Amino acid sequence: MKTSLKRELLDHGATVVGIADLRGYLSGEISHLDRAVSIGVDRKLNEDTLSLLMILQKRAVRFLKARGHRTLAIPPDSDRKKDTFISKLYSLFNHKMAATSAGLGWIGKNGLLISPRYGPRLSLVTVLTDARLRPDAPIERCLCGECMLCIEHCPSKAITGSEWSRSSPFVELVKLNTCRAHKATKRATDNKPNCGLCINICPYGRRNSDVKNAEYLVRNKIFIPA
Amino acid sequence: MVTEEKKTELLAKLRNAVIQYDEDTAKEAAQEALNVGMEANDAIFNGLVSGMVEVGKMFEAQEYFVPELLMCADALYAGLDILKPHVKQLDLGVKGSVVIGTVEGDVHDIGKNIVKMMFDVAGFTVYDLGRDVPLDKFVQEQLRTDSDLVCLSAMMTTTMTGMKKVIDDLRSRNPNVKIMIGGAPVSQDVADKYGADGYAKDATNALKDAINMIESLKKMKDEVEAKKAK
Numbered sequence: 001m002k003t004s005l006k007r008e009l010l011d012h013g014a015t016v017v018g019i020a021d022l023r024g025y026l027s028g029e030i031s032h033l034d035r036a037v038s039i040g041v042d043r044k045l046n047e048d049t050l051s052l053l054m055i056l057q058k059r060a061v062r063f064l065k066a067r068g069h070r071t072l073a074i075p076p077d078s079d080r081k082k083d084t085f086i087s088k089l090y091s092l093f094n095h096k097m098a099a100t101s102a103g104l105g106w107i108g109k110n111g112l113l114i115s116p117r118y119g120p121r122l123s124l125v126t127v128l129t130d131a132r133l134r135p136d137a138p139i140e141r142c143l144c145g146e147c148m149l150c151i152e153h154c155p156s157k158a159i160t161g162s163e164w165s166r167s168s169p170f171v172e173l174v175k176l177n178t179c180r181a182h183k184a185t186k187r188a189t190d191n192k193p194n195c196g197l198c199i200n201i202c203p204y205g206r207r208n209s210d211v212k213n214a215e216y217l218v219r220n221k222i223f224i225p226a
Numbered sequence: 227m228v229t230e231e232k233k234t235e236l237l238a239k240l241r242n243a244v245i246q247y248d249e250d251t252a253k254e255a256a257q258e259a260l261n262v263g264m265e266a267n268d269a270i271f272n273g274l275v276s277g278m279v280e281v282g283k284m285f286e287a288q289e290y291f292v293p294e295l296l297m298c299a300d301a302l303y304a305g306l307d308i309l310k311p312h313v314k315q316l317d318l319g320v321k322g323s324v325v326i327g328t329v330e331g332d333v334h335d336i337g338k339n340i341v342k343m344m345f346d347v348a349g350f351t352v353y354d355l356g357r358d359v360p361l362d363k364f365v366q367e368q369l370r371t372d373s374d375l376v377c378l379s380a381m382m383t384t385t386m387t388g389m390k391k392v393i394d395d396l397r398s399r400n401p402n403v404k405i406m407i408g409g410a411p412v413s414q415d416v417a418d419k420y421g422a423d424g425y426a427k428d429a430t431n432a433l434k435d436a437i438n439m440i441e442s443l444k445k446m447k448d449e450v451e452a453k454k455a456k
Contacts, residue, residue, distance in 0.1 A: 029292045058250075065246065072293050084303075085296035088336065 002133045005037065005063050012059060013052050015042040015118060018102025021135035022128075025101065027092045033072050033128035035135065036098040037064075040115065040122035050079055053125040060127040069131035076125050095124040100166060103136040106143050107164035110150040110198035111174040116143070119205025120198070141165040150198035156182035159198065228262045236264060240273025240305060245280055247297035252305035259309070266312035274302045274309075299340055306346070325367045326377040327355030328409075329388040334381035337409065341377065350375075361388050365395045368403060378422075380409040390420045397421065 006017045020036040039056050043049050053076050061071045072086075074093050081087055096113045100106055104122070108114035115122050142163040151159045158178035162171045183195055236259050243252035252274070259269040281298045284290040290298075326342050328335050335357040345352050353371050355363055368376050376396060380386040389407055396403055406424035407417055417425035 032291055033293070065248075070294065072297070084300045085336065085339065086293065086300055089293055089296065 001067065005060065008063060009039060009056055009060060012056060014039050014056050015122060016040040016104050016115060018099065018104045018136045019133045020098050020101035020138065022098065022101060025097060029089060030072060030092060030128060033070060033130050035129050035131060035133050036102060037127040037129065038098045038102040038104055039125050040099065040104055042118050043121050043123055049123045050076060053123055057125045057127055064129050064131050067131065069129050072128040074126045074128065076123060095126050098126045099124055101138045103139050106139045106141065107173065108142065108144050108202065109161060109163065109173060110159055110202065112199065114144065114202065114204050117205060119202045121205050138166060147203065149201045149203065153197050153201045155195065155197060158182065228264055232262060233264060237273045240269060241277035243305065244274055244277030244298050244301050247294060247301050249301045249304040252301040253308060256305040256308040260312060266309040270306065270309050274305050278302050299343065303343065322374040323351040323353065323371055324375040324377060325353045325355065325364060325371065325373045327359040327364060328357040328379045329385050329392065330359060330361050331388065332380050332382055332385035333357050338379040341408065361392050364392045365399060368396060369399060375404045375406065377406045380411065383411045386411050393420050393422055
């Protein structure tokens with residue numbers, strides 16, 4: 001069942017799909033739905049990432065329900081309607097936690113999910129279920145290595161340089177207030193609310209064959225799988 | 227005219243959409259019901275609400291948990307949004323308005339919201355004060371809107387005591403107003419002691435509240451009709 005679900009989602013535009021075993025990682029209200037289907041879509045490859053994510057999510061829900069399983073679809077962070085009853089429970093859940101548990105990536109120094117192939121450029125959506133899908137192997141710790149690019153380039157110096165691991169997920173990676181304040185200033189001055197330098201600069205998943213970039217990777221022993 | 231067969235099929239579709247927490251199907255079935263000329267009242271009470279009653283049973287049997295319950299309520303609302311503009315005056319025959327809110331100090335409003343939804347379904351005009359409502363606000367709002375009914379909700383024993391004050395104030399200003407209370411710590415004893423007219427039982431199960439509330443509404447309707455008959 002796991003393979004055919006993955007196949008179906010990948011065939012319909014998902015960039016990556018992983019299954020996570022979240023036993024012990026969920027709060028009581030939702031702990032009976034302890035498998036997560038974590039779906040990632042590359043923002044670079046798709047124009048309308050959000051609607052694609054919603055379509056994929058519905059597909060996963062239909063697939064699982066048709067086989068008699070329960071589902072709880074958690075919408076993307078950027079599209080959370082507040083006027084439904086279920087939306088009260090969304091805050092209990094974190095997409096990145098499911099993605100690392102499903103082996104899609106790790107949490108980088110910039111606090112974002114880093115996929116080894118696509119870098120911090122995935123948008124995520126999750127479907128929780130009670131179906132006994134065989135889980136993928138989680139990624140346990142930060143694999144950014146010696147790379148400091150996002151720290152060096154952060155205009156607000158908000159990135160602390162601490163490293164994430166699954167056993168200590170609550171270390172402060174990014175000083176959120178500093179980051180937010182910077183974005184607020186930017187919004188006020190040039191009307192562009194998003195900064196995103198820590199995404200653009202990340203060598204993982206960058207598709208240009210920039211020599212400088214390649215040198216940098218070698219120098220800092222950053223391993224990028226083919 | 228819609229055939230009995232088609233009607234049965236659509237009612238089952240509405241009912242299952244709620245049980246299966248499938249918002250899309252709920253909307254689709256609601257629209258279909260209107261298209262074939264079914265009564266909106268019929269579709270709501272014998273379709274959507276009947277599904278929700280089943281969900282209540284599943285919740286009680288611990289087949290469904292809180293997330294499923296909430297998603298079912300969302301599916302019911304999705305269908306309701308489409309059907310409601312077509313409701314010919316309400317089925318229960320109670321025309322009225324209600325002030326509802328969670329008392330001061332209490333921020334738990336899921337139960338209150340579901341009860342509110344049932345009032346919506348029944349065609350009441352609902353003045354929702356939200357959660358953590360200052361005690362005076364209930365009295366002011368009742369006087370302002372001249373509502374027939376005031377519903378108070380509390381989820382904690384510490385905030386429940388605020389209900390007593392609201393009830394006393396309401397009674398002294400307006401002896402005729404009906405007052406219902408509900409919430410996890412509330413019991414029939416508490417309702418009697420505080421002088422409330424109605425009590426929605428077992429509020430950890432918000433849905434049961436709502437169903438009980440409908441029963442209470444039906445009782446009210448009977449009372450009203452009994453009075454008229456005199």
